[in-house]
Amino acid sequence: MSLLQDTLNVWWKEVNEMSHDAGVLIFFLFLPIAYPLIYYYVYSTELARDIPLAVVDESHSSLSREFVRKLDASPEAAVAARCADMTEARLLMEKAEVYGIVRIPSSFLDDIRHCRQTRVAVYSDVSSLIYYKSFLMPCSNIAQDMNKGIKIETLGAASMTDRELEISREPIAYDHVMLYNPQGGYASFLIPPILMLIIQQAMVLGLGMAMGRTRERNNGMAIYCGAPGYDSPTAVILGKILVVFPLFFFMALYMYVVVTWGFSLPHIGNYWDWIAMLTPYILACSCFTIVCSGMIYRREDSLLIFVFMSVPLLFLSGISWPSVSIPPVWKFVSWLFPSTFGLNAHVKIMSMGGDLAATAHEVRCLWIQAAVYFILACVQQKAQISYAERHGTPSRAIERMKAPSDGMADDNTSTLPAAQKP
């Protein structure tokens, strides 16, 4: 039989098997459809607003009150309490009613009037760094702004023209431009890479479970021996790729349309560049996960092995933790996973508007991974076929013998512990 026909036979058999396994469908359909929505919802506010803090104003001057007013007006922080002293404010911190304290010293106005530096102290809970950022940013902005006002007063504002005033306030003006995520939102930063990670994780969990099903129903064999097409390793791998590739390609499009575009996450990239990146990514994921799934012997094992890897993989990619700060050992390890390149390439194209030239390195690595894992998968498959030929009996007879309606017979492979037998 030709390779094409074998491939199609395998494809048809795998589609049939997988679509009858609710567990596989959870990972192939529910996970990629629902999880992006849940994740987006968690981060949908994008920014932390009005985080409560306490103010201890020991100066009681008009200038210190101006500082507090401006602090309360800032988007990040909200003055939830004005305390008489630090003890009172600390109590509020302990009760977790506020997450920070701003203390304005009693010498605040005196210092300023005498041309001395005065120190406004910001105490922050750092259980989350966002609290710290929400207090530090407005405080330093207000301080810088006030400094400019005080400076020109000291320099003699009365004798200056408006333009002179402006220049004296800020002899060199500056801008900070936040590129690609202008409001500095958390969802805009985290959701795009997570979408790509979900693809790889859903694929590995689903394929692992499908492999467990195959083995459980097939006397421990990784293939349906006897079924048409399963004697050619290449056909088996191509057939499996043909199952997952279109499915996850569609899921990626769904994620793009519903999540990225629908929720207005950054999507400034060229659509075709993105497709050109997505193709090798899903291909590399398919081959990689087929190799991984070969390790699975029971349906549920795939959950035990692959789920906990999700968080380490996100950090390994260099999205959450800067890749330059990743120790070399882990850097080499990260090259084993398509997610490392896929996540970065997706961010570079979709979030940062880069073209294929900008992601040339990632795309090249993804193609290499696809090729290497394809060959590995074929070698693995060949070993499994020859193993099945040596040890296997024609699978169909076994399938008929082990009627799936009988739950007892499902796991009585040789690996079952004796203690668990009735």
Add this chain to the structure above:
Amino acid sequence: MLSPYKDRIARVLRISRREAGVFKRRPLLIFCMLVAPIFVTLYFTSLMEQGLPDQLPTGLVDEDDTQTTRQLVRILSSMKTTGLNHRYATFSDARRAMQKGEIYAFFYIPKATTEQAIGQRQPRISFYTADSYYIPAALLMKDLKTLSELSGLAVTKETLTAKGVPQSNIMGILQPVVVETHPLANPYLNYGILLNNLIIPGIVIILIMITTAYTIGMEWKIGTQKSFLNKMAGGSVPVALTGKLLPQTILYALIFMANDVYLYRVMGYPCQCGLAPMFLLGFMTVLAAQAMAIVLFGIFAGQMRMAMSSCALLGVLSVSMAGFSYPVPAMPEVLHGLSYVFPLRDYFLIYVNQALNGYPIVYAWKPILAMLTIIAMPFLFLRRYRMAFNTIQYKP
């Protein structure tokens, strides 16, 4: 004849011994209970060894290239977080480098900046951060902003000196209000302390939940559920579940303790409350995670795979819902109360109260109550379990 009380204990122990026998034959369980937690601990602590990332690649476009701007650049390159190691001829080159991921930020000094500054014509400099990468962008922003502020102040400083203002007063005029920051309990903003303290327990909780559902479900999978309940456990669901999960409770509690010792004694992460309360917290967290899994398994009575999948989905979600990366008060209102359902969220709040900040424990009553409630939840499902044990078959 044993008293009913002693009989129950004997049965629990017998079932536990049987479970422990299973561990020996299933290397995968050992992998989940020992190898994976140890790997995760070593992985994350070595990944964030640096604490606070420094020398992050930063670019420079200096179109002016005068002695003054070079001085600025020298200041910038002496900063700790900024790794000024890329120079670009034009703005577009720098932007393209950013898209390629070569740099996380760049500083732009346009032509004639010095000339305009001397001539009092207010030049404008700028810096750009790639905020698709959250942590490096936030860190670099601080450095680059400081530099931009300084550059303006430097000009005024020269004017003031020329006017004969005494040195002691110059800083008081330039920068009268200084903001002093005190990140409590983590003064160097060590990301390891921020993240590892929660990510590692978070992943252990995922593993606990999945292995719990797996262990319980195994009875259905091999079809022994009915005889197991009625013969081995004497018809008592609590005995059956306790016996099955006891070995894991002990092992995971030991994992938590070992982690505590490693993080707080070896790595030196702050632990104001001492190890004993953290051991207790770890033990409670193990129970809460197991209880969560028991409840989920009860909901999908006998449907092992559904139970395991929901454990996995909730477990992974709890890493976000705990609120150590993105705080819960900033999330949509609905999630504020809901977050207490996740054992990791409760763990996080109690850990912050006790280990990180060392506050009085009474103020952590909410997460403690939530955790105890989670631990008690399985008792609502006893009838359902009895039904599942007796009537439900494993569905492949």
